[in-house]
Amino acid sequence: MRIEIVTIGNEVLSGRTFDTNFVYLARALEEASVVVGWHTTVGDNAELIGETLKLALSRADAVVMMGGLGPTPDDMTRKAVATALNRPLQLEESVLAHIRERGRRAGRKLPSSVETMALVPRGSEVWQNPVGAAPGILIDYRKKPVILLPGPPPEFEALAERHVVPWLRERSGTHVDSFTLRTFGLFESQLHERIGTLPDTWHGAALAYLPSWFGVDLRVTVTGANAALVRGTAERAYNELGERVQGVIYAEGTQTMEEAVRELLLERKWRIATAESCTGGLLAKRLTDLPGSSKCLERGYVTYSNASKQELLGVTSEDLAAHGAVSAAVAEHMARAARERAGVEVGVSITGIAGPDGGSEKKPVGTVFLAVSSPLGEAVRVHRFMGSRSTVRERAAQTALDMVRRHLAELPVDPTLY
């Protein structure tokens, strides 16, 4: 079964409102092994709503439409669907009673317009709305279910969770299993060289490469009619893919790099101090994004000026003169001094040229030196990041975190060496 989800609403189509209902339903349906084939958004326009429904019925096995079931004139889903399917609207007494009961309990007189919400296409089944007035509506149209849901997220979610997802799951006959391996340090194309055509050997599986500032996530989704086979393929894919890229996996699922670093710090009962120049506090900010960060980050030095590098971290004017503030020598010194002066086990530093100005022939914009220092030893690396100032800074912070992670895990700090 492959379904189509249709969102109705000008505010979504204009980008002003995020379509959180779609995200909610798509995730819930994936977990319920219901395959979504299409998602279409149209505005509050009866003709377009009707056309969209007919198109969806021509290609999908079931249609879920959300939005446009309220009492105001811009809500036209009810009428558009009745016309498109040739199922005239009829008053549904149980809904009217439900609406009146809600009004009575809230102690307020309802305007008569709310009664339009009790109109449903002929032959519909209704799901009463536990947190609002407009019901969920289920229409069996030539053996294809058409489901209408109200747009306000609490009402939508309540009806989706109690009725729509279980109802569709029961009828799906498909099973889904998926996992995500998060990698850092290799480009998409380099990962592809290592992985090659391996996914072709997994029956019913798809591999997606999802690149971002934070690395490349590898997401595998397996679908099929037999739950045990799907599970088995997913396990095999997990093992085989993991083997090909194990050296660069920093986390699984939705775990972040800072969580991976924190786990390694907590295991050793170590704390960390940061020394940053071009990232200007971003690295310390990342390390304190997590609740309870005081167990991990002791302090951070944002030594943006040369004077502050000297005063706070004891960088020498000789090193600054001989190598410049953006150099391996200064990065190493910063990491070591941060560690020693904070009295903690790990120091990490970043010094570089985030741009857009300040580059030179030898050290172009994007040149960043990173260092780590701990009882396990010291390491320094240089990178040349491409992109805007913000990209250079984000990538530098993520690279520094990965360097700490690899250092604490006693892996080679260069991820391409594995």
Place this chain on the structure above:
Amino acid sequence: MRIEIVTIGNEVLSGRTFDTNFVYLARALEEASVVVGWHTTVGDNAELIGETLKLALSRADAVVMMGGLGPTPDDMTRKAVATALNRPLQLEESVLAHIRERGRRAGRKLPSSVETMALVPRGSEVWQNPVGAAPGILIDYRKKPVILLPGPPPEFEALAERHVVPWLRERSGTHVDSFTLRTFGLFESQLHERIGTLPDTWHGAALAYLPSWFGVDLRVTVTGANAALVRGTAERAYNELGERVQGVIYAEGTQTMEEAVRELLLERKWRIATAESCTGGLLAKRLTDLPGSSKCLERGYVTYSNASKQELLGVTSEDLAAHGAVSAAVAEHMARAARERAGVEVGVSITGIAGPDGGSEKKPVGTVFLAVSSPLGEAVRVHRFMGSRSTVRERAAQTALDMVRRHLAELPVDPTLY
């Protein structure tokens, strides 16, 4: 002209990835008076991509497809479009040269798979990608434009802003003028009380309240067929709206709070130093988001532990014992010490409880003290921010920046007092 936007990608269709590209494009097109009629999302499936494009061409005047232009096998937009339109893929030399040049500058050898990104449907025009490899592709198919854009948001946004939006706006035939006043310090409802029904007097204009962590942006868009009338209405709206809310406007258009602060610092030729506890470096990071920040930020102290507050800023154990680290006394001391120890004119500090743990009856989660110190004087405020850890931290940083801004502009630091 009514266009269709098509998003391609399993990760979007499954609800795992938020379709920020769509939101970005839809908002930009609305400002450019280009009407979006449909938004369709399909997975990484060549057949469905082709069918979706044909359908879109049958109902829309132009089609923008985004995603699936990368170098890996799950990227199949290029091929699907070539097949659907019967425009075989051809090597575009200028793109290949662009990709090789990027590789050369980054100093790395590119795998041959990246060259697939230089393949474009016959008769395409290309827009080089300023921040990545895959170009934007413009195909004129029987007088209807089909535009293909890469999915990674920085690349997508760069191409959309530079090429796609201006290109479509030129062809739309409507005039638009718009402006944004960015406010901070009042809630949406408080602004609405001040503004009332004023927008009803502006012909063809719409006022949107856009609340976020960074305050409430007031965006006015005027549309019409006559350019001079549109311009005149926009000017009148700008003056009248500005008068109602002038005390809380920190910037216009896309200018940020940190830019506003920087302007004021540069005017006085002053520099700033930060002292942060719960924001963990976020404030310093914000102040260094801008190029050339070394003229403004001298250094930042991320004093997360009590020990670091004492060692780096001289906070006394008496103050810590008597008032706690989250207190007006400690905030004031931090701001003054940051300023004095860095040898600069302005110090700003944040100390608070970002949560989710660590709150108490007297100082619940979200309690944050902020202070500023300069030759103009000193000020300290306490706020109680609602929301998640991340919301509390973002709002605290923005509030600190606004406090510095108001202080330097010699406005009352409390924005409700105007």
